[in-house]
Amino acid sequence: MVFHLIQGKKSSSSHRSQIDIIANILQVAVEGAKKTHIMYGCNLSFGQLQTYLDLLLDRGLLETISETGGAGNSAFFQTTTRGQSFLHVYQDLRGLLTA
Numbered sequence: 001m002v003f004h005l006i007q008g009k010k011s012s013s014s015h016r017s018q019i020d021i022i023a024n025i026l027q028v029a030v031e032g033a034k035k036t037h038i039m040y041g042c043n044l045s046f047g048q049l050q051t052y053l054d055l056l057l058d059r060g061l062l063e064t065i066s067e068t069g070g071a072g073n074s075a076f077f078q079t080t081t082r083g084q085s086f087l088h089v090y091q092d093l094r095g096l097l098t099a
Contacts, residue, residue, distance in 0.1 A: 019090070021048075022061075023087060023091075025049075026084075029078055029083075030079045030084070030087075032065060032077070034077070038053075056083070060080055061082055061086055063078055064076070
């Protein structure tokens with residue numbers, strides 16, 4: 001699956017390419033977001049989300065920010081500078097394809 005994520009192929013059960021899903025996750029997490037917010041904001045199952053989060057964390061496009069206090073520790077995910085660069089390039093390419 002990771003090989004397909006890197007290649008940007010469309011998954012057979014979706015109208016979005018895997019690159020589109022990655023960009024969507026990075027966009028949702030620009031200001032920081034919890035896993036549930038990303039999952040619902042990107043319309044992904046928990047399993048799909050975990051696969052993408054693992055990839056994006058491994059590639060340095062997302063980072064985990066821990067928030068202490070309250071009833072326990074909550075993890076936020078935030079788009080890194082590298083992830084924001086990815087988003088800019090992605091948006092430029094989409095602009096070229098739709099122009």
